[in-house]
Amino acid sequence: MDFLHFDPKDGVIPARAPVQRFLSDLESNFADRAAYRARLNENPLIYRVTSIEDYSGAGQLHYGLGVLMPGKIGREYFMTKGHLHTWRPAAEVYIGLRGRGLMVLEDERTGECRVTPLEANTVVYVPGWTAHRTVNIGEEPLVYWGIFPCEAGHDYDAIGERNFRIVVIEKDGAPLVMERSAFLRELEAQAL
Numbered sequence: 001m002d003f004l005h006f007d008p009k010d011g012v013i014p015a016r017a018p019v020q021r022f023l024s025d026l027e028s029n030f031a032d033r034a035a036y037r038a039r040l041n042e043n044p045l046i047y048r049v050t051s052i053e054d055y056s057g058a059g060q061l062h063y064g065l066g067v068l069m070p071g072k073i074g075r076e077y078f079m080t081k082g083h084l085h086t087w088r089p090a091a092e093v094y095i096g097l098r099g100r101g102l103m104v105l106e107d108e109r110t111g112e113c114r115v116t117p118l119e120a121n122t123v124v125y126v127p128g129w130t131a132h133r134t135v136n137i138g139e140e141p142l143v144y145w146g147i148f149p150c151e152a153g154h155d156y157d158a159i160g161e162r163n164f165r166i167v168v169i170e171k172d173g174a175p176l177v178m179e180r181s182a183f184l185r186e187l188e189a190q191a192l
């Protein structure tokens with residue numbers, strides 16, 4: 001289809017059904033295992049993506065409308081699984097529509113990590129070979145578009161096993177970016 005209505009507030013494309021990811025779908029995402037288990041009964045919705053994959057073949061695009069709910073598991077903000085593209089050279093453009101978020105980017109080849117804002121009136125370019133994840137650091141849903149080559153494909157496993165090198169946690173009411181290893185040491189020390 002060449003034309004669709006969407007709602008930038010609720011992050012809905014009325015004509016299409018989203019994929020929903022609940023906490024139980026994000027087994028390896030969150031660093032604080034005890035906090036993760038404590039919320040499993042409740043199993044909150046973490047995010048939805050409505051994917052539009054109507055065209056395929058050389059030069060065509062796929063795109064999706066994402067909605068990431070506000071909330072935290074322990075001190076870590078709600079986030080998407082994150083992925084690399086199966087076809088590693090494939091880049092992606094993210095366009096923020098609503099809410100206050102961050103994108104965590106990690107270059108698979110160099111290991112370089114960076115964090116960019118994702119919110120209304122921002123656009124983020126994700127180059128090829130770069131694992132990407134969105135994080136909601138606000139109090140309302142984070143709504144955004146992602147637009148990418150149809151050949152990209154989603155590889156969740158490559159990043160899933162070791163996870164991103166950095167985490168985004170809340171400290172004194174504000175987001176703080178830190179090394180996962182340092183955060184894990186903090187959690188261990190607290191557990192003793």
Ligand code: MN
Pocket residue numbers: 083084085092132146148
């Ligand atoms: Mn992507």
